[in-house]
Amino acid sequence: MTDLKNMVISLAQANGTSGAEDEILDKIEEYVPDNMKCERDRFGNLTATLDGSGKTFLLDAHADRIGLIVTAIEDGGFLRAAKCGGMDARVLAAQDVTIWGREPVYGVIISTPPHLSKDADGKKAVDFDGILVDVGMSREKAEKLISLGDRITVRCPVSELMNDRISGAALDDRAGCAVIIRAAELIAQSENYPTVKLLFSAQEETGGDGAITGSFNLDADECIAVDVSFADAPDMPSNKVGKLGKGPMIGIAPVLNYDISLKLQSISREKNIPYQLELMGDSTGTNADHIAISKGGIKTGLISIPQRNMHTGVEIVDVDDIENCAKLIAEYVLGGGIDD
Numbered sequence: 434m435t436d437l438k439n440m441v442i443s444l445a446q447a448n449g450t451s452g453a454e455d456e457i458l459d460k461i462e463e464y465v466p467d468n469m470k471c472e473r474d475r476f477g478n479l480t481a482t483l484d485g486s487g488k489t490f491l492l493d494a495h496a497d498r499i500g501l502i503v504t505a506i507e508d509g510g511f512l513r514a515a516k517c518g519g520m521d522a523r524v525l526a527a528q529d530v531t532i533w534g535r536e537p538v539y540g541v542i543i544s545t546p547p548h549l550s551k552d553a554d555g556k557k558a559v560d561f562d563g564i565l566v567d568v569g570m571s572r573e574k575a576e577k578l579i580s581l582g583d584r585i586t587v588r589c590p591v592s593e594l595m596n597d598r599i600s601g602a603a604l605d606d607r608a609g610c611a612v613i614i615r616a617a618e619l620i621a622q623s624e625n626y627p628t629v630k631l632l633f634s635a636q637e638e639t640g641g642d643g644a645i646t647g648s649f650n651l652d653a654d655e656c657i658a659v660d661v662s663f664a665d666a667p668d669m670p671s672n673k674v675g676k677l678g679k680g681p682m683i684g685i686a687p688v689l690n691y692d693i694s695l696k697l698q699s700i701s702r703e704k705n706i707p708y709q710l711e712l713m714g715d716s717t718g719t720n721a722d723h724i725a726i727s728k729g730g731i732k733t734g735l736i737s738i739p740q741r742n743m744h745t746g747v748e749i750v751d752v753d754d755i756e757n758c759a760k761l762i763a764e765y766v767l768g769g770g771i772d773d
Contacts, residue, residue: 492617657736
């Protein structure tokens with residue numbers, strides 16, 4: 434569990450916003466088992482293959498994280514930025530950030546003191562058009578280090594909480610990346626296993642294009658997509674969230690293969706792996722939506738890691754949930770999946 438926790442922390446600390454995933458993919462390659470062959474496709478996805486026999490199983494987790502993108506450098510060294518992925522403007526005021534320019538540049542997002550604010554200002558968040566990043570240098574100096582289009586990420590160190598819980602930015606979906614790496618390790622310990630392909634997909638946070646292009650090329654018989662989903666906290670609707678530390682959230686939705694969802698539940702009960710259900714009457718909002726309709730269609734299931742504070746710098750996950758997600762996937766794959 435210590436090794437798993439350290440892997441999650443290491444992955445979460447890597448750069449890699451949507452469309453600029455190279456650093457996180459380099460880091461992932463350090464953790465992928467040595468007996469897996471790694472390749473990158475034209476779109477920027479990373480695939481790792483464990484050659485076996487019989488069916489081909491695809492395990493997907495997206496590698497990118499949310500952030501901002503520099504749109505202007507103004508007098509005084511202030512940067513304007515647009516969101517790159519599902520960044521929430523409400524959590525950005527007075528936030529430390531890193532601008533990934535020719536070298537990393539640290540900055541802060543400006544915040545109007547309450548003494549100078551109007552009453553109406555306290556009732557709404559500043560939208561992205563009003564966000565400015567202060568990098569502490571003149572425009573001329575800033576332009577030597579920063580270019581339009583450079584990415585910006587929230588600068589929040591990953592912290593270990595009590596009870597094997599982790600807090601930090603980018604746990605969505607670096608925790609999912611850790612799950613499929615760990616699942617591959619468990620599968621490879623068996624004497625006989627099918628072919629397993631891990632897809633660390635690009636640009637999920639900006640529409641899921643990496644899952645579309647990546648899964649099209651891999652000719653999988655079945656897929657399990659892994660992402661995070663909402664975990665309980667005070668005042669949140671209990672019917673729309675899972676519980677932190679209570680195991681994988683098995684998805685049920687029209688686009689997901691129902692037999693896979695049922696088989697995952699059956700295995701969980703048989704192997705004493707805690708689980709909970711995530712019921713969705715529409716799309717899942719994850720890569721599973723795209724993979725299920727890739728090419729001629731791929732039978733797809735979804736397992737989600739419960740997470741608090743999604744799309745902030747203080748996301749929280751439980752290491753036990755990550756390990757149990759990996760165990761469930763490994764048992765499913767080694768069990769042959771569903772009948773054709």
